[in-house]
Amino acid sequence: MTLRVCYGGTFDPVHNGHLAVARAARDASGAQVFLLPAADPPHKGPTHASAQQRARMLDLALAGETGLKVDRRELYREGPSYTIDTLLELRHELGDELPLAWLVGGDSLSQLHTWHRWRELFAHAHILAVQRPGSHIDPESLARIAPLVGAEVAARWRTLDALQASPAGGLAVLPMEELRPESSTELRRRIAAAYSDWHEWVPPSVASYIDRHDLYSTPGPDSGSL
Template sequence: MSAGKLLVCYGGTFDPVHNGHLAVARTARDALDADVALIPAHDPPHKGPTRADAEQRAEMLDLAVAGEAGLSVDRRELLREGPSYTFDTLGELRAEHGDAAPIAWLVGADSLLQLHTWHRWRELFGRAHIVAVQRPGSEVDASRLREHAPEVLAEIADRWLPPADLAATASGGFALLPMPTLRPESSTELRRRIREGGDWQEWVPTAVAAYIASQGLYRDPGAILTASPPSAHR
């Protein structure tokens, strides 16, 4: 992390990483003038088992961000046993970077609507800002939050900040990050295309496509390579 810069943490299963993930990371880096750490989850509490094991997913991330200024891979959740709780990850990051360092956790619109189900979710704001990605066609505003997640709306009502202001404070704010264009990629659809022999290579960086092919990943619909059990939520 560069001294004085906002650190944006982008967590997920990345099973596999695709160009849509990279577009989000680049948008956060450029729009927020931030360093972005992609954090693969070991045992994602909000989803079932992954199709590639933890180290394979991390290696694909390494290939995807190679040579990308401001983007890095953080393996800390792979080194912990049990659920990959964001609260615990942010606690580690806060201890490492200090109380004054500006840190933000990046979530998608769907995750924001479920934030109240996350482990110790209100306390996340004591450790970081929360930034929600605004994808075209999946926008989040106060009316949608009021309908689907009133607890979340009540929590963030006094925390809204312009994205450019996040670096001025260490934590506690909420901001929306608009995505300029709609991205077609999804990991679920990508796995389906690989499994069924459809066109998929253009959805991932060339090096990631070569890795998936060499490892024979996602070909067997019943193959679940990780032993991590599903758990409650993030």
Template sequence: MTMRAWIGYGGTFDPIHCGHLAVANAVRDALDADVHLVPAADPPHKDATHADASHRARMVELAVAGERGLRVDRRELARDRPSYSIDTLHEVRAEVGRETPVVWVIGADSLAQLHRWHRWRELFDTAHVLAAGRPGFSLDPAGFAQVDAELAALIAARLRPLASLLDAPSGGIALLPMEPPRRESSTEIRRLAAAGDDGWRGQVPSPVAAYIDRHRLYARALPA
């Protein structure tokens, strides 16, 4: 059976939260294809993670259990080198062949920083990029000229309707507004957990909350 598309949604997921799931489900529904959540081992463009890779991947597995069309792809966790999206996409392209559409899902905040990614121009030789709305980050293409002129020009040249991503193997950019944008934040979840404030619990699926409690993942260490 021919695969409709390979869709990947990468991130540290430290921890995964309900906003991540909302984006993954929206992409799945919009493109009528499975979405692979890809926990990063050591993303070079972010600070060090707070929970180790095995915990973060397990939380993703707990979060997607029972969710139709959401899968976990652990390929980046096996690497003993920095984890770059372009390397993942080259691996996927080799697996699915030249004609299958490959889509890499990012947040609007990441789209604004795309020109800082490792070998970022190569992404479009291998995959499409789908940017989902995030609070505080506009998806208005005109606004990217204030960020970087080359990035703005590339977005303008490659922008296409979301559904048309499945008409070609790679090369496009599409936008997925989340209205209203999801406000969950892994940083805020960690801050609240470290402070002993239970306000974080509603931001994550209940099995993830139980896992965080069981392993005391983000609890502030007590003085020796």
């Protein structure tokens, strides 16, 4: 069976960096990649756009993209959007045999031990960690930076291709060839400061949606100054 990759996040808003990661996961693995906007992200404060607005921007960004889809399931669940709850729901729907991977950034991998019931994640999915240019994810580095995570995954390292061979339990690395400048925080700052170059960071359809609904024009607590 073909690997399915899940890419969770706030996507507040979705930008070209998110799309580059999703495309890289699709192209490297041949998987379908589902982007899951969180309704109530447990590791972040309140979002700046509503859940439905963030999901709609994802719809616009992924229109016409082969192998990339939006999954809204976390928007319909009350309480914090815990990954373990999402994986349990997916397993109930998809069965126990489908290879399933949860896509995380390298920074999130080193913080995995702070996630709710984090050790249980491996019973239901693989973890696919994005390695940005200039960084390196390896057993020694991970054990030094995040000893609990390093110990848990010591016997779980796999190649990306090997994730197809089992439904869950592995850790693989997805290298990114190009360093992306985009971040949602910086993007919101640029929009609030009326910098016109922010349009280059998102698909045109998303830029039009942000302009039409006047999103992010008011500086938030993380906007700072430029």
